[in-house]
Amino acid sequence: MDTREDADTGDVGSWRHYGPSALPKPLEAALEAFAERGYDGTSIRELAARAGLSVPGLYHHYPSKQALLVSLTTTVMHDLLDRSRRALAEAGPTPIERFDAVVESLLRFHMFRRNQAFVASTEMRSMEPEARRAFVALRDEQQRMIDEIVEEGVATGAFVTPYPKDASRAVTTMCVAVASWYRLDGPLSPDELVERYLLIARSTVGARAD
Amino acid sequence: MDTREDADTGDVGSWRHYGPSALPKPLEAALEAFAERGYDGTSIRELAARAGLSVPGLYHHYPSKQALLVSLTTTVMHDLLDRSRRALAEAGPTPIERFDAVVESLLRFHMFRRNQAFVASTEMRSMEPEARRAFVALRDEQQRMIDEIVEEGVATGAFVTPYPKDASRAVTTMCVAVASWYRLDGPLSPDELVERYLLIARSTVGARAD
Numbered sequence: 001m002d003t004r005e006d007a008d009t010g011d012v013g014s015w016r017h018y019g020p021s022a023l024p025k026p027l028e029a030a031l032e033a034f035a036e037r038g039y040d041g042t043s044i045r046e047l048a049a050r051a052g053l054s055v056p057g058l059y060h061h062y063p064s065k066q067a068l069l070v071s072l073t074t075t076v077m078h079d080l081l082d083r084s085r086r087a088l089a090e091a092g093p094t095p096i097e098r099f100d101a102v103v104e105s106l107l108r109f110h111m112f113r114r115n116q117a118f119v120a121s122t123e124m125r126s127m128e129p130e131a132r133r134a135f136v137a138l139r140d141e142q143q144r145m146i147d148e149i150v151e152e153g154v155a156t157g158a159f160v161t162p163y164p165k166d167a168s169r170a171v172t173t174m175c176v177a178v179a180s181w182y183r184l185d186g187p188l189s190p191d192e193l194v195e196r197y198l199l200i201a202r203s204t205v206g207a208r209a210d
Numbered sequence: 211m212d213t214r215e216d217a218d219t220g221d222v223g224s225w226r227h228y229g230p231s232a233l234p235k236p237l238e239a240a241l242e243a244f245a246e247r248g249y250d251g252t253s254i255r256e257l258a259a260r261a262g263l264s265v266p267g268l269y270h271h272y273p274s275k276q277a278l279l280v281s282l283t284t285t286v287m288h289d290l291l292d293r294s295r296r297a298l299a300e301a302g303p304t305p306i307e308r309f310d311a312v313v314e315s316l317l318r319f320h321m322f323r324r325n326q327a328f329v330a331s332t333e334m335r336s337m338e339p340e341a342r343r344a345f346v347a348l349r350d351e352q353q354r355m356i357d358e359i360v361e362e363g364v365a366t367g368a369f370v371t372p373y374p375k376d377a378s379r380a381v382t383t384m385c386v387a388v389a390s391w392y393r394l395d396g397p398l399s400p401d402e403l404v405e406r407y408l409l410i411a412r413s414t415v416g417a418r419a420d
């Protein structure tokens with residue numbers, strides 16, 4: 001596992017690497033404003049000002065506030081999915097190695113992308129129906145990644161739980177919740193948190209200690 | 211455990227009983243509006259209209275939108291704490307019985323009071339500093355209730371985990387997250403969800419199956 005410094009910066013290009021987020025300026029502005037005041041509490045005028053654009057300039061790139069929300073949350077979910085897929089591609093073949101890889105990816109994302117996670121989950125209410133369906137499909141895809149590993153682990157006897165799907169969802173939610181309480185300048189380094197949570201998450205799915 | 215019907219209606223007066231929420235009209239209006247559009251997206255005019263009051267009439271009871279938010283979230287947290295204390299008072303003396311009681315209380319609250327839980331967590335950002343501190347203190351009190359049980363269980367050997375505090379928080383967050391996905395009209399009855407999650411939560415803290 002990386003040292004604390006490596007975990008904060010990581011090897012550029014690795015799924016573990018989190019630099020400053022590289023969102024286009026209007027999406028960065030939308031992220032900050034929606035996190036602070038919510039979608040309905042934010043005006044296009046405010047978003048344009050934050051992005052350093054005129055209102056028509058902003059509309060030139062994004063035709064509506066809804067388009068900004070959709071573009072932001074889609075980008076965020078694709079980033080998480082892409083990192084999780086890469087973590088899985090690098091992982092060893094056993095269910096526990098695969099489980100650890102996806103759980104670590106979820107954890108790091110929710111430590112380093114707290115605002116993104118907050119806005120994506122709180123502003124599902126503000127997505128128009130089609131956008132919401134597309135967002136939920138991406139979220140389900142991330143969940144299925146863990147579901148399949150847990151089910152495979154139960155089938156091979158690596159995990160023991162009568163409720164693989166529920167346990168798998170419980171693991172996802174405890175990782176997602178890290179965004180709500182974890183602070184990078186707090187007492188736990190990202191690597192320490194990953195170490196503790198891998199152990200706790202394995203317990204949750206009844207991973208056998210062998 | 212109750213039958214499905216009992217769980218939905220419960221014995222009036224029991225910590226398991228969730229009738230329609232008995233919030234004062236202005237708080238009910240604030241709850242709905244904040245859940246739909248967020249605190250910053252809601253005007254006092256809209257809140258008054260939803261509560262069937264004039265704006266001065268609303269101000270007569272609550273001097274500001276902030277006062278409504280604080281009153282709402284404080285009421286919600288006291289309800290949860292009160293139910294959890296009563297669940298604990300009824301529970302048997304062993305760590306696992308005490309653990310199950312508080313976990314069940316958290317689960318039922320987050321199944322039956324989804325909007326309350328959503329608004330309380332998303333609008334912490336909108337609380338003024340003092341109100342926010344008071345809210346966090348109540349939330350910490352709920353967390354400490356489980357922390358102490360888990361630590362006691364580890365001390366007596368009923369639970370086995372090297373990270374009791376982290377495991378305890380992970381359990382809380384998986385119960386809290388139920389508010390974000392659970393539907394009373396979905397495939398799982400409240401009792402079934404409680405049964406599954408008690409087992410999963412016990413696994414998370416390494417409860418020994420004996």
